[in-house]
Amino acid sequence: MTTHPRPKHLKAAVLLFALVEDIPAIATEIADEHTRLATVLRELRAIERLTYTEDLIRSPEPTRYHFSYVDLRADIHRVSKGIRDYLYPQRAAPRDVVALRGSYVDEAVPDQ
Numbered sequence: 001m002t003t004h005p006r007p008k009h010l011k012a013a014v015l016l017f018a019l020v021e022d023i024p025a026i027a028t029e030i031a032d033e034h035t036r037l038a039t040v041l042r043e044l045r046a047i048e049r050l051t052y053t054e055d056l057i058r059s060p061e062p063t064r065y066h067f068s069y070v071d072l073r074a075d076i077h078r079v080s081k082g083i084r085d086y087l088y089p090q091r092a093a094p095r096d097v098v099a100l101r102g103s104y105v106d107e108a109v110p111d112q
Helices: 007-051 069-087
Strands: none
Touching (some): 007 069
């Protein structure tokens, strides 16, 4: 007499194998995303380094408009920080840094 797996167990096993099969694909996608974002960070650093040569390539003739390298660097920094915060999240820190008073005695002067 042979026993056959129960339909519930069979369905659960099929579902489990389907989920386990997708885990490497998901891990690969996450690794690929991290690799791409790390590449973006390297490229942003290279672009930022180029913005510091602005003094060397500035036109000797006075012009009406100038490119704002300072603003560009600020935006590059802001984007880079966002990517770094995503790639390397910090542990949540308490937001309320105001010290507690600790003493709850009212030292009001009594009426005389």
